[in-house]
Amino acid sequence: MRKTDHLGGITAFVTTAQCGSFTAAAERLGLTKSAVAKSVGRLEARLGLQLFQRSTRRLSLTPDGERYLQSSQNAIEILEQAEAELMSHTAKPSGRLRVDLPAAFGRQRIMPHLLAVIRQYPELEMTITFSERFIDPIEEGIDLVVRIGELTDSSGLIARRLTxxxxxxxxxxxxxxxxxxxxxxxxxxxxxxxxxxxxxxxxxxxxxxxxxxxxxxxxxxxxxxxxxxxxxxxxxxxxxxxxxxxxxxxxxxxxxxxxxxxxxxxxxxMPVSALWPKSRQLLPKIRFVVDTLIKAAEDGQLD
The missing domain is CATH 3.40.190.10 (Periplasmic binding protein-like II)
Structure with missing residues (x-):
């Protein structure tokens, strides 16, 4: 059996587990219910394990299915991140980017560069706020934060020193x-x-x-x-x-x-750093803005 068939079976399995039925998984994948069920069946046969407990009323994961689902989701996430990393070097920044800046430094040193990015890429939308406190970007839904001072707790975040x-x-x-x-x-x-x-x-x-x-x-x-x-x-x-x-x-x-x-x-x-959640580190819009600020810092425009 070809490796691509293996990947197709894993995708069918994960989608079915997420949707709760072969019918819903088929609609999401654009396949027939029969094709999805057969793909999952071939995966179970190859593994020698039963992943789903089937009954006339419901479809539920077996203990082996629960473990395999976690591993499969992790593997798919790694593949998606690898694809996003490759695309981030060529894709134009677009969508909504939420940025939080320190007030004085943000307005005088960072804003001119963000405005230049906005003019260059009209498909990129920005929400820019100003605060001095050390917010949690993950909790507050912020994509990118610039902060002045030593970072006491940056778990779950990527930090890059700017200047x-x-x-x-x-x-x-x-x-x-x-x-x-x-x-x-x-x-x-x-x-x-x-x-x-x-x-x-x-x-x-x-x-x-x-x-x-x-x-x-x-x-x-x-x-x-x-x-x-x-x-x-x-x-x-x-x-x-x-x-x-x-x-x-x-x-x-x-x-x-x-x-x-x-x-x-x-x-x-006092150090000045850019921080963003690890889960969003490969998004083109974040990568582009961070690279812009790093280049500005290297050119002495943030001093």
Whole structure:
């Protein structure tokens, strides 16, 4: 018997088990009921096992059938993933893609690239949301997530590092004129600080000394804002000190609207990663967008 006949029998068996009858399986496969039943019968004869318990009223799996169904479904899933992987290199991205981004970084650094993808592929539909919390993409039905920070739990997810944010502690000159310059990290406790607020996430700044040793410091949470744009606005208004990414504050440091402090303890970094569920890793729409973001990162467009 040819191997293709074996595969046909497995397909007929799995479909019958899923549908609960030869009649329903025949309709799904576009075959006759007799053809499906004979194909399953030949599979049982080849295995020397009875996969279905047949009666006039119902069709049910035997214990051997239950075990074989699980193995067969796993094998079919592997074949489908292999086919999807091959197709993903040639297929155009299409369908609905749900993306969740951090607010400030997402709007300023990621959105331009997503908009370029949308213009290039009109068959791709996007739902883009913004949040700072570490959501579960699988639970919330999100296809692709971009997050800033160390990944504490990425089980069930594929993670790809895109870039690294360089962090600086800064303040408005007006604030420093009123409250004084800083020389050591210990002095931070005497200052007003603007920090990001995330549900169930610790608030800390990353410090690096002259020897390159990294430590975490928990600043006074005088003002808590939900995203980088709001934190930047607070610092520009003279509310206090904050540790912010260089891409966000660079132009304000250059113009003198902000001033870096504790330069001997700067150099903190925070990873930026793209995450997506393992079960969706081979979808062309996800692969294409991730590849686009990786290329942007390599070209320095996410820094």
């Amino acid at each position: 690294t944010q360089k962090l600086v502690i800064c303040a408005a000159p007006e604030y420093l004129a009123q409250y004084g310059e800083l020389h050591e990290p210990e002095e931070l406790s005497q200052h007003r600080c603007v920090v990001g607020v995330r549900r169930n996430q610790p608030k800390f700044w990353i410090l690096r000394n002259a020897r390159g040793e990294v430590s975490r410091y928990t600043p006074p949470a005088t003002y808590e804002f939900a995203d980088g744009d709001a934190m930047l606005a607070g610092v520009l208004a003279g509310c206090g000190l904050s540790q912010l990414p260089l891409w966000l504050v660079g132009k304000y440091l250059a113009s003198g609207e902000l001033k870096e402090v504790l330069t001997g303890h700067s150099g903190g970094e």
